[in-house]
Amino acid sequence: MTTAYTQIRQAIVEGRYEPGQRLIEQRIAEEFALSRTPVREALRRLEAEGLVRSEPNRGAVVRDMTTDDLADLYGLRARLEAYAAELAASRIEPHQVEELDAAIADFDRALAEQSDALEVTRAITEANRRIHATILAAARHDRLGQLLERTVDVPLSFQAFRQFDRGETERSHLFHQLIRDAIVAGDPSRASALMLEHVLQGRDVLVAHLDG
Amino acid sequence: MTTAYTQIRQAIVEGRYEPGQRLIEQRIAEEFALSRTPVREALRRLEAEGLVRSEPNRGAVVRDMTTDDLADLYGLRARLEAYAAELAASRIEPHQVEELDAAIADFDRALAEQSDALEVTRAITEANRRIHATILAAARHDRLGQLLERTVDVPLSFQAFRQFDRGETERSHLFHQLIRDAIVAGDPSRASALMLEHVLQGRDVLVAHLDG
DNA sequence: GGTGCCACGATTGTACGCAATCTGCGATCC
DNA sequence: GGATCGCAGATTGCGTACAATCGTGGCACC
Numbered sequence: 001m002t003t004a005y006t007q008i009r010q011a012i013v014e015g016r017y018e019p020g021q022r023l024i025e026q027r028i029a030e031e032f033a034l035s036r037t038p039v040r041e042a043l044r045r046l047e048a049e050g051l052v053r054s055e056p057n058r059g060a061v062v063r064d065m066t067t068d069d070l071a072d073l074y075g076l077r078a079r080l081e082a083y084a085a086e087l088a089a090s091r092i093e094p095h096q097v098e099e100l101d102a103a104i105a106d107f108d109r110a111l112a113e114q115s116d117a118l119e120v121t122r123a124i125t126e127a128n129r130r131i132h133a134t135i136l137a138a139a140r141h142d143r144l145g146q147l148l149e150r151t152v153d154v155p156l157s158f159q160a161f162r163q164f165d166r167g168e169t170e171r172s173h174l175f176h177q178l179i180r181d182a183i184v185a186g187d188p189s190r191a192s193a194l195m196l197e198h199v200l201q202g203r204d205v206l207v208a209h210l211d212g
Numbered sequence: 213m214t215t216a217y218t219q220i221r222q223a224i225v226e227g228r229y230e231p232g233q234r235l236i237e238q239r240i241a242e243e244f245a246l247s248r249t250p251v252r253e254a255l256r257r258l259e260a261e262g263l264v265r266s267e268p269n270r271g272a273v274v275r276d277m278t279t280d281d282l283a284d285l286y287g288l289r290a291r292l293e294a295y296a297a298e299l300a301a302s303r304i305e306p307h308q309v310e311e312l313d314a315a316i317a318d319f320d321r322a323l324a325e326q327s328d329a330l331e332v333t334r335a336i337t338e339a340n341r342r343i344h345a346t347i348l349a350a351a352r353h354d355r356l357g358q359l360l361e362r363t364v365d366v367p368l369s370f371q372a373f374r375q376f377d378r379g380e381t382e383r384s385h386l387f388h389q390l391i392r393d394a395i396v397a398g399d400p401s402r403a404s405a406l407m408l409e410h411v412l413q414g415r416d417v418l419v420a421h422l423d424g
Numbered sequence: 425g426g427t428g429c430c431a432c433g434a435t436t437g438t439a440c441g442c443a444a445t446c447t448g449c450g451a452t453c454c
Numbered sequence: 455g456g457a458t459c460g461c462a463g464a465t466t467g468c469g470t471a472c473a474a475t476c477g478t479g480g481c482a483c484c
Binding site: 425426427428429430431432433434435436437438439440441442443444445446447448449450451452453454 | 458464472477478480481483
C-alpha cells in the first residue's frame, strides 16, 4: 500500500495527475503494476489528506484549487505553525536549539553563495525545511505534526515554478532568526506572532506570483 | 465501507473499544457481519484521523491518550476554532447570522430550564454544536472544517462522564454572545481571541475533571 | 423534434483465498 | 539454567472474482 500511496501522491504533487482528473482504480493499478486493493487504500488515505476528492460509487478525482483556496490553505498552515512555535517556546530542549541554530547557519551559508544555481536553491529549501521541522519537533505535539506534514506540501505543485527572490529570501532569514530568539527566550506569544507573519508573507509572495 | 467506518468509530468514541486494544480485522469483520475489505479501509481512515495507530504487518490499536495529550489536542482545537471565528468575521452572510442567533437563543432557552434532566443537557449540547458549526460554516474554509470535524469529537470518550456545571455553562453562553457580536461587528481579532479563550476554558474544565 | 425510459458498459463496493510477515513458545545447545 | 534458533499459529498484505451501482446512449413514443 505504502508504495501505491507514495507514487500516487508524488504524481499529484508533481502535477502529473492534473486537477480534476479522474483517478480510476483499475488504470492506476495497471500503471503501477499492482492490484486495485492497495490503490484503493492509497486513494482513501489521500482523500483524508485532502489531495483527492471522492464520491460514493463515483470514485476519486484530483482535487483542484483556486488561488483563493490556496491562500486559505496557507492561512491555515500559518496558524498551525504559529501554534508550533508557541509550544516550542516552552518545550524546546538544548539539543534542539543546537539543531535549529545549525539549520539557520546552513541557510545563511547558502544565502551567502551569491548564486542562483539549482544547487544553492536546493540547499536553501533544505535548510528551510530543517528549520521548520526542528521547531515542529520541539513543539512535541504529535497530532499537530501530522497535520502540518500533510498541509505543508499540498501547494507544492503550485510552487514548483517559484523562483527564489533574493530580497524575499533574506527577509525569511531575518524572520528565522527572530523566531529562534523568541523561542529560545521562552516567549511564546512573540514566537507565535513572528511565525504567523513569516508564513503569511510566504503566502503573499506565492499569491502574487500566481495572479501576476 | 461507510457502515464499517461509522460503527468502528462509534465504538471507539463511546469507549466500547478501549485504548490500547488491538483491532483485529477478522474479528471486527465478524462482529459487524462484513468482510475484511471494508474494515481495512475504515481502519485506514481512522488512522488518518488519529483515532487509531497502526504499524505495518502488525495492525491497528485504539490510540490511547494521556491527560497531557488531551490538553494539547484541545489547544489545537482552540487555535483552529479561533481561526474559524476570525474568518467568519469577514465572511459571514446574513442568513448565517440568523442561524447563529437562533442557536444561541436555543442555548439560552435550555439554560433557563433550571433543570439538569438528561433532555436539557442534550438540548444544551445540541445548541452548542450548532453554534460552533454555524461559525465554521461561515468561515467557508473546507479543509479547516474537515480538520475540526475530526479533532472535535476525539476527546468525546473522555467527556462522556462530564457533568454540565451551571456556572460553567452560563460562562459559555456569555462567550457565545461576545463571539457572535465580534463576528457580526466584523472584528476578526476579537472574534479570534474570544473563541480561543472560550475553547481553552473548556479544556481547563475537562482537565480539572480528569485530574481531580 | 423533444422527452422519457431501458439496457448496456464502465466503475466502484465487497467477498474470499493465498502468500508474506510477525509473535510466542518450546526444544536444543552451551 | 539461560540464551538462541526454529517452527506453528495468528494476522496482515495483496490479488482476483463477483455483485451493486451509476452514467450514457439509443430507441420508442408523444
